[in-house]
Amino acid sequence: xxxxxxxxxxxxxxxxxxxxxxxxxxxxxxxxxxxxxxxxxxxxxxxxxxxxxxxxxxxxxxxxxxxxxxxxxxxxxxxxxxxxxxxxxxxxxxxxxxxxxxxxxxxxxxxxxxxxxxxxxxxx
Numbered sequence: 001x002x003x004x005x006x007x008x009x010x011x012x013x014x015x016x017x018x019x020x021x022x023x024x025x026x027x028x029x030x031x032x033x034x035x036x037x038x039x040x041x042x043x044x045x046x047x048x049x050x051x052x053x054x055x056x057x058x059x060x061x062x063x064x065x066x067x068x069x070x071x072x073x074x075x076x077x078x079x080x081x082x083x084x085x086x087x088x089x090x091x092x093x094x095x096x097x098x099x100x101x102x103x104x105x106x107x108x109x110x111x112x113x114x115x116x117x118x119x120x121x122x123x124x
Contacts, residue, residue, distance in 0.1 A: 002026035002113040004098045009118030016088050022081040022098030036104020039083045041094035048108045088122045096120050
C-alpha cells in the first residue's frame with residue numbers, strides 16, 4: 001500500500017507563488033523509478049483534472065493552462081514530489097491531490113493511490 005501526504009497549500013493573492021509537497025511511503029514503494037506520479041486538482045462543481053505528471057522515466061507533462069507557470073519535480077530518492085506554482089491565478093483555486101501509480105496516465109482513473117488533498121486558494 002502506497003501512502004501519499006500532501007502539504008503546502010494555502011491562500012495567496014494573484015501573481016503569488018506556492019510550493020506543494022507530497023511525501024510518499026509504503027511497503028510496495030521502492031522509489032520513483034517504479035511509479036508515475038502526478039498532481040491533480042478539483043475545483044467546486046468541476047471534475048478532477050490533471051495538472052502535471054512525471055512518468056517513471058522522468059518525462060514531465062502539464063495541462064496547457066499551467067505550462068510555463070508550474071513545475072513538477074521530485075527528490076533524488078523519489079520519496080517527495082513537488083509542485084512549484086508561480087504566477088498563480090484565481091482560476092487555479094482548487095483542492096490539489098497527489099497521485100501515484102505503477103503505470104499512470106492522464107486521467108484520474110489511471111492512478112491507484114491518492115493523498116487527502118491540500119487546498120489552494122488564489123484571490124484577485
